[in-house]
Amino acid sequence: MALEKHDNKNLGGGRPVAEKGEHIVARHLIEDDNIKEEKNLVIDGVDVSGRWNTFIISRVNSDFDRSFFEEIKKTVVGSRINRCWQCGMCTASCTVTPLYRRFNPRAFIYMMQLGNLKELKKYIDVAWRCVGCYKCSQRCPKQVNPAEMMEALALVIKKYFQEEVKTKLKLDEEVKKIYEDMIIGHGRLDLAKLHTSAMQKSGKTKELFGKIERGAILKMLKDGRAFSVLRLGKPHNWSSSKEAIENYLHKLNTIENSEAGV
Amino acid sequence: MSENILVIGGGxxxxxxxxxxxxxxxxxxxxxxDSFLGGNPKKFKYKFLFPDMQPADNVIGELIKKAESGGNIKVYYSSEVSDFKENGKKFDAVIKSASGSETKTFDSVIVATGFEHFDPARDAKYSYQLFDDVIDIKDLERMMGENNFVRPSNGKPPKKVAFILCVGSRDRHVGNQYCSRVCCTVSVKQAIEMREHFPDCEAYIFYMDIRTYGFFEDLYWKAMEEHDVQIVKGRIAEITSGPDNTVVCKGEDTLLRGPFEIPFDMVVLASGMEGGPQSPEISSKLGIELDEHGFLKPENVTLSPFKSNKPGVFLAGACTGPKAISDSITEGAAAAMNAYTYAVKNR
Known part of the structure; x- marks a missing residue:
């Protein structure tokens, strides 16, 4: 059987190609990732593009991957994963969940227990949003330490979803870079600068000069906060502190990489 | 003259x-x-008892030894009470055994006819008896007791085992609405045993609620925290055959939502307890009440759980409902005290 895939421009103005899964009657019930459809496909010289080759991948979970659980258990932060019995006390006490309903530590731990990467993948954009308040770890009746479990989750995401992290978390990585440069470069955090850079990175340049922002800038100029960093300069004996921090970050990176097996 | 008391059931x-x-x-x-004493624990060769994993022989063997070492106990093996009549405050009973029938007058009676394991074959969704690798807790208990823990289909050690809770319990479909109380703890105990002896074998427990009541909870924690037993929430609606000689459990993951069909090497059904055919039989023979669950009904479930509705006839053990062995032993003693008091009063 000769299978031939080619992109649109090679089709040479054939018949119009439908959107992915467009012809499925109850399309709204099926997730995008579960539809397999080649826009342009020719089999044995017959054009079966679009709807002619549509497949719907089953939603049924067909295996538990325990190797994954073992991997998490070996890390320092994830060593207590075997304790979780899914009572939901972590999610109930979470300070982030009320803001992002999709951030659900209980469910993330369960997905890690059962090695359900397929499901975990859907939450890459929110899974790292733990602010580290440790309320969940205080509330947890089994001392799972969910707050640190979220760090284990970050390792998982880094290791298994490198592509998605690059695309979906691009902005966050960039802002993190600004933050780090600020700390290491000046030894102080300039919130105003961090705020404006983050807005610029996310393309909200217009809002930067909006009424609210203008007011805030004026206020900070007035009470002197805007100049405080310049006036204060770097902290005393910063170069040795800087060296220590850089050393630590370097080490952390190696640990993270070795734990995540990158 | 000393009293004569009839005890029905040697569990x-x-x-x-x-x-x-x-x-x-x-x-x-x-x-x-039966032709031996010890009841279900002996019949199905229970090996270790929860919660402390002591050998069943420490308990059952000890009781049998004491009962058989003579004293004032006359044991009638392979026998039954074929006829029972009240005689004033006393009772006339015919004990029928292989060696013939014997009529005796007793001052009081203790009924300890116990329970029967639910037969999972009655519930077709579990495919018990259809697939060799689908067994139930009493089968596993026997396998462990005989040091023969292998897949019945090919004699090889399994690598992935599922325990399914609430089989024949809490299911209107099979007619049993009650919780059998001990199956959760037994399953957790078996999962620990399995992981201890076969660390390569993964254990999953499919549950709706895990009811390891009281201090039995320690076992449940131990299973998870020390033996990595994974619990998965969702009852299994169907067991089918899968590729590579596996059995597939079909269910819903109620925590993440969404169906699953997971292949396993072996499935262990935590079949519950039933009153068995002996409960209605003894109920009609002795003229004592049966409850809506098919067990014998105590006069007052809280005040006198060891009394039947008929004065002079006392109840002990799992004949009044699902019970742990320790509870049965306690009730045996309670019923003995009451039966003795009744006998002495009506001397």
Missing amino acids: PAGLNAAIMLSELGVNVALVER
Whole structure:
């Protein structure tokens, strides 16, 4: 059987190609990732593009991957994963969940227990949003330490979803870079600068000069906060502190990489 | 003249009642339907008992030894009470055994006829008896007892085992609405045993609620925290055959939502307890009440759980409902005390 895939421009103005899964009657019930459809496909010289080759991948979970659980258990932060019995006390006490309903530590731990990467993948954009308040770890009746479990989750995401992290978390990585440069470069955090850079990175340049922002800038100029960093300069004996921090970050990176097996 | 008391059933409850009465100097007639004493624990070769994993022989063996070592206990093996009549405040009973029938008058009676394991074959969704690798807790208990833990289909050690809770319990479909109380703890205990002896074998427990009540909870924690037993929430609606000689459990993951069909090497069904055919039989023979679950009904479930509605007839053990062995032994002693008091009062 000769299978031939080619992109649109090679089709040479054939018949119009439908959107992915467009012809499925109850399309709204099926997730995008579960539809397999080649826009342009020719089999044995017959054009079966679009709807002619549509497949719907089953939603049924067909295996538990325990190797994954073992991997998490070996890390320092994830060593207590075997304790979780899914009572939901972590999610109930979470300070982030009320803001992002999709951030659900209980469910993330369960997905890690059962090695359900397929499901975990859907939450890459929110899974790292733990602010580290440790309320969940205080509330947890089994001392799972969910707050640190979220760090284990970050390792998982880094290791298994490198592509998605690059695309979906691009902005966050960039802002993190600004933050780090600020700390290491000046030894102080300039919130105003961090705020404006983050807005610029996310393309909200217009809002930067909006009424609210203008007011805030004026206020900070007035009470002197805007100049405080310049006036204060770097902290005393910063170069040795800087060296220590850089050393630590370097080490952390190696640990993270070795734990995540990158 | 010493009292005569009839004890029906030679399981943990009946044995303990008989032993206590014998120590009080009572002449005990112990009627056992099997050719051996010990009841279900002996019949199905329970090996280790929860919660402390002590050998079943420490408990059952000890009771049997005491009962058989003579004293005032006369054991009737492979026998039954074929006829029963009230005689004033006393009772006339015909004990039928292979060696013939014997009519005796007793001052009081203790019924300790126990329970029957639910037969999972009655519930087609579990495919018990259809697939060799689908077994139930009593089968596993026997396998462990015989040191023969292998897949029945090919004799090889399994690598992935599922325990399914609430089989034949909490299911209107099979007619049993009650919780069988001990199956959760037994399953958790078996999962620990399995992981201890076969660390390569993964254990999953499919549950709706895990009811390891009281201090049995320690076992449940131990199973998870020390033996990495994974619990998955969702009851199994269907067991089918899968590729590579596996059995597939089909269910819903109620925590993440969404169906699953997971292949396993072996499935262990935590079949519950039933009153069995002996409960209605003894109920009509002795004229005592049966409850809506098919067990014998106590006069007052809280105040006197060991009394039947008929004065002079006492109940002990799992014949009044699902129970742990320790509870049965306690009830045996309670029923013995009450039966003795009744006998002495009506001397």
